[in-house]
Amino acid sequence: MSPGGGCYPRWRRDGKELFYLSADNKIMAAEVRGDASSFAVGAVNPLFETRVYRSAFGVFDVTADGQRFIVPYEPGQPNVAITLVENWDAELQKK
Secondary structure, eight states: OOTTSOEEEEEOTTSSEEEEEOTTSEEEEEEEEEOSSOEEEEEEEEEEEOOBOOBTTBSOEEOTTSSOEEOOBOTTSOOOOOOOOOSHHHHHHHO
8 A cells, every 4th residue: 555545556567657546546557667776656647536346356457558447346336338449540540
């Protein structure tokens, strides 16, 4: 857990970014830099707010490139529709 209340950290595969759940239920992204002798945290940005379902398996996961997340939500809560558009730039190039 971070001093600000963050928990459930997940690394991007290249080690340049760390994702975590904030105390106010936001998925956060922190830029990180490090080598054998130092470690530094850069900009920390909220990515999105969520209603996570906390379980023994964690509360979210992220793809290796840090571009997609899977977040289970609390059963019985109303769903909010999300539209996922992939390859939108390829569609723009066709026009």
